[in-house]
Amino acid sequence: MPVRAERNITFFSELPRLWALLPVLTWRDLRVRYKQSLLGIGWAVLLPVAMMLLFTFVFTRAIDGALVLDLHVPYSLYAFAGIVPWTFFSTSLNNCVNSLVANRALVTKVYFPREVFPLSCIASALVDFAIALLVLAGLVVYFHLRGDWTFVPTRALLFFPVILVVQTMFIAGLGMLLAMANLFYRDVRQVFSVLIQLWMFISAVVVPLPQDQSPWAQMIALNPLVPLITAYRDAILHGRGPDLAGFIYTSIVALLLLIFGWISFRRASFRFAECI
Amino acid sequence: MDDAVVQFSGVSKRFRIAQTHDTLRDLLTYGFRRLLQKRHADGPSAFWALSDVDFAVGRGEAVGIIGPNGAGKSTALKLLAGILRPDGGKITVRGRLAALIEVGAGFHGDLTGRENVFLNGAILGMGRREIRGKLDAIASFAGVEQFLDVPVKRYSSGMYARLGFSIAVHVEPEVLLVDEVLSVGDAVFRLRCLERMRRLVQDGVTVVFVTHDLTQMQSICPRAIVLDQGRIAFDGEAREAVGRYMNAMSRAFAGRSPDFAAPAGGGNGVVELLDLRWMSEDNKETVWIGPREEVRAEMTLRLSRSIRSMVVELNMRSALDGSLLSFNSGRSGCDFAGEAGIQRLTLTIPEIPLSGGQFFWNARIWDAESGTTLLDTPFRYPMGIDDCGKATGLLSLEHHWTLEAMSPESRPPSFIGNTVHAGGVCEDLSVR
Numbered sequence A: 001m002p003v004r005a006e007r008n009i010t011f012f013s014e015l016p017r018l019w020a021l022l023p024v025l026t027w028r029d030l031r032v033r034y035k036q037s038l039l040g041i042g043w044a045v046l047l048p049v050a051m052m053l054l055f056t057f058v059f060t061r062a063i064d065g066a067l068v069l070d071l072h073v074p075y076s077l078y079a080f081a082g083i084v085p086w087t088f089f090s091t092s093l094n095n096c097v098n099s100l101v102a103n104r105a106l107v108t109k110v111y112f113p114r115e116v117f118p119l120s121c122i123a124s125a126l127v128d129f130a131i132a133l134l135v136l137a138g139l140v141v142y143f144h145l146r147g148d149w150t151f152v153p154t155r156a157l158l159f160f161p162v163i164l165v166v167q168t169m170f171i172a173g174l175g176m177l178l179a180m181a182n183l184f185y186r187d188v189r190q191v192f193s194v195l196i197q198l199w200m201f202i203s204a205v206v207v208p209l210p211q212d213q214s215p216w217a218q219m220i221a222l223n224p225l226v227p228l229i230t231a232y233r234d235a236i237l238h239g240r241g242p243d244l245a246g247f248i249y250t251s252i253v254a255l256l257l258l259i260f261g262w263i264s265f266r267r268a269s270f271r272f273a274e275c276i
Numbered sequence B: 001m002d003d004a005v006v007q008f009s010g011v012s013k014r015f016r017i018a019q020t021h022d023t024l025r026d027l028l029t030y031g032f033r034r035l036l037q038k039r040h041a042d043g044p045s046a047f048w049a050l051s052d053v054d055f056a057v058g059r060g061e062a063v064g065i066i067g068p069n070g071a072g073k074s075t076a077l078k079l080l081a082g083i084l085r086p087d088g089g090k091i092t093v094r095g096r097l098a099a100l101i102e103v104g105a106g107f108h109g110d111l112t113g114r115e116n117v118f119l120n121g122a123i124l125g126m127g128r129r130e131i132r133g134k135l136d137a138i139a140s141f142a143g144v145e146q147f148l149d150v151p152v153k154r155y156s157s158g159m160y161a162r163l164g165f166s167i168a169v170h171v172e173p174e175v176l177l178v179d180e181v182l183s184v185g186d187a188v189f190r191l192r193c194l195e196r197m198r199r200l201v202q203d204g205v206t207v208v209f210v211t212h213d214l215t216q217m218q219s220i221c222p223r224a225i226v227l228d229q230g231r232i233a234f235d236g237e238a239r240e241a242v243g244r245y246m247n248a249m250s251r252a253f254a255g256r257s258p259d260f261a262a263p264a265g266g267g268n269g270v271v272e273l274l275d276l277r278w279m280s281e282d283n284k285e286t287v288w289i290g291p292r293e294e295v296r297a298e299m300t301l302r303l304s305r306s307i308r309s310m311v312v313e314l315n316m317r318s319a320l321d322g323s324l325l326s327f328n329s330g331r332s333g334c335d336f337a338g339e340a341g342i343q344r345l346t347l348t349i350p351e352i353p354l355s356g357g358q359f360f361w362n363a364r365i366w367d368a369e370s371g372t373t374l375l376d377t378p379f380r381y382p383m384g385i386d387d388c389g390k391a392t393g394l395l396s397l398e399h400h401w402t403l404e405a406m407s408p409e410s411r412p413p414s415f416i417g418n419t420v421h422a423g424g425v426c427e428d429l430s431v432r
Helices: A011-034 A040-062 A075-102 A104-109 A116-146 A155-184 A187-201 A215-220 A225-238 A244-269 B024-036 B073-081 B113-123 B128-142 B157-169 B187-202 B214-220 B238-255 B422-431
Strands: A005-007 B004-016 B046-058 B062-066 B088-093 B097-100 B175-179 B206-210 B223-228 B231-237 B271-280 B295-303 B307-318 B323-328 B336-338 B341-349 B356-367 B373-376 B381-386
Touching: A011 A040, A011 A116, A011 B113, A040 A075, A040 A116, A075 A104, A075 A116, A075 A155, A075 A187, A075 A225, A116 A155, A116 A225, A155 A187, A155 A225, A155 A244, A225 A244, B004 B073, B004 B206, B046 B073, B046 B088, B046 B206, B046 B231, B062 B073, B062 B214, B062 B238, B073 B088, B073 B097, B073 B175, B073 B206, B097 B157, B113 B128, B113 B157, B128 B157, B157 B187, B175 B187, B187 B206, B187 B214, B206 B214, B214 B238, B214 B356, B223 B238, B231 B238, B238 B381, B271 B356, B271 B373, B271 B381, B295 B356, B307 B341
Parallel strands: A005 B088, B062 B206, B062 B223, B097 B175, B175 B206
Antiparallel strands: B004 B046, B004 B088, B223 B231, B271 B295, B295 B341, B307 B323, B307 B336, B307 B356, B356 B373, B356 B381
C-alpha cells in the first residue's frame, strides 16, 4: 500500500493566487449581494441604523426607566459605536460559515486556494464596515453640533487601525474554522446562528456589561470580543486608548486563532472536494 | 522523463463509499457503532479509484485519457488540477495550469456575461489586464457579443457553455486539462473548439484530454492512455490505444452477465448467441478495421431445437444516430435450416466504406415459418472504423484521380466558364 502522498502545492506557492483572487471574489460577493436590490449598497447604512433606532427605542422608551445608564455619551451614539464593529463581526462570520458550501461548484471543479472563500466574505463585510463608519462619523458630528456631547479628537484615534487589524485576525481565524466545520457537518451553521445572538448580548454591544463579581460576570469577562468593542468606543467616543490588559489578551487570542484556524484549514482543504 | 511537465509516480486515490457524516447525528451514531466494532482501515467501504498509476507527459505533448465510465479518468484529472489530493504517490505539475473540468463552473447567474468573463478568467488564473485585452476575442469566439451585458441566468444553455469554453481556451496556459467539455454547442462551435485546441498544441501547450469521443481525441492527441478500473491498461500510440479500448469494451460487454446474456428485448430463448466476434482477413480477432478491409462476423449459436428455416439479421448503428447498416439473410436469399446444438454462422462483409467512427451491432433471428423472434440482442457488439484521416465526411469510397494535358481542338464547348453565376440560375427558376 502506498504511504507517501505528495502534490507540489505549498502554502507559499499559493499565496500569490490567493492575493490575486481575493479582490475578484470580494467584488463578486458585493456585486451579487446588491444586484437586483433597489437600495443597493444603501443597505450597508440602513441595517446598522435600523438596529440603532431599535435599541434606542427599547432601552430609552420601551423599558420605563428600568435601565438608567451612566454612559457619558448619548445612548444612540453609544449603541451605534458598538453596532458597527459588531455588524462587521457577525456579517463576516455568518457569511463565512456557509462560504464553502455555497461555492460547491467551484470547490469541486476548480482548484485554487480555498481560503479565498471565507476571506472574501470578510473583505466584503469590511466594505460595508467602512460605509457604516462614515455614518458613525456623521452621527458624531450631529451630536457634537447639537451640543449634547462634545467630541474631542485625540491621539487615541490612532489605535483605530490596530483594533481593526486585531478584529480582522480574530474573524479570519474563526471564519476559516467555521467554514471548514460546516463543510463536514452542516449542523454548524444552525448552531452558530443561535450562538451569535447570544454572543451579541455578552459583548457590550448595546448595553454595558454588569460590573459585579458574580461567576457569570467572570465568565463573560473571558469573552475576547468585549475588549475589542470597548476599545473602539474608547478610541472614538471617549478619546482614550484601550484597556491594555484586556486588549493584549484579545490580541493573543486573535493571533492564536488565526494560526490554528489557518493551519487546520490548509490541512483539511485537500479533503474539501470529496467531502462537501 | 526528466523534462516532464506532468508527472504521476505511483499515484493512488481512495474514496470512501460509506461513512460520510453530513450531520452531527450521523457522526454520533457512527462513532457509537465504531466503539462496538473493530476498525477496518480499508474494508469494503474503501474504493480505489486509481491505484499505482505512473505516467509522464512532456512539454508540448497532447495526451488523451480514455476508458470506460468509472475507470478513474476524471479522478486523474482532478488530482492533476489539485482539486483532490492523492492517497499515495507523487504528482508534479510544472507551469501555469488551466483545468477545464466543467465549463462555466463558477459562473454566477446574476452577473452579466462581461462580469462573468472577469470572474471566471481570474478563477482560471488570468490577470485583470489580460482579461480586458482578450474580452472581445472571448465574446466573439463564443458568439455572445450582443449579450455581454445580460445576466448569464438569461443565457441559453448553449450560450452559457460556449462562453465558459471560450474563456478557458483564452487562458493561454502551459498545461491545459480538458474533461469531456467539447460536447457543448452546435457542430460549428465544436469544430472551432477542436481547431483552437489543435492550435494550442501547435503552440507548445501541454494538453491532457479526457473524453469518450475517440475520434475527437485522435484528432488532437497522438498519444493516449487507456485507464481501466484505476490502472493503466495501455499507454502509447492513440490509434492502438483506441483499438485496445474497443477490444476491452467488447470483452466487458460479453462478460457482463446476466442482463446481457439473457435474450433481452425480444426472443423466446430458443436460439442463444454464445459469441459474436469480428475476424479480419488474416483470421485475427479485431474490433478496429479500415473501411476497405474485409471483415467477418463469426457467431456461435446454440439452438435448443432444430429450426427448419430461419432468417438472420445483423444491424449496425452508431452511438448517436439510428440504424446505419443492416444485413438480412432472408433478403439475401439464404434459407438456413439449423440443427439443434451449437452452430457457427459467418457473415462476410468485403468493405464498410465509412470514413470512421464507433458503431454497435446487434443480432436478430426469426423463425421464417411462424415469424416468432428466436433471438434479439441489444446493440452490444462494438466495432470501430478508422481510415487514418484519409477521408472526411461520412463515407470513404473507392475513387481515382487523373490529370492529363489537352489539345485545344479537343476542348468541349464551354458554357459554364463564361458568364453564369450562382444567382443567375436561381433567378431563372423563380421567374418560371
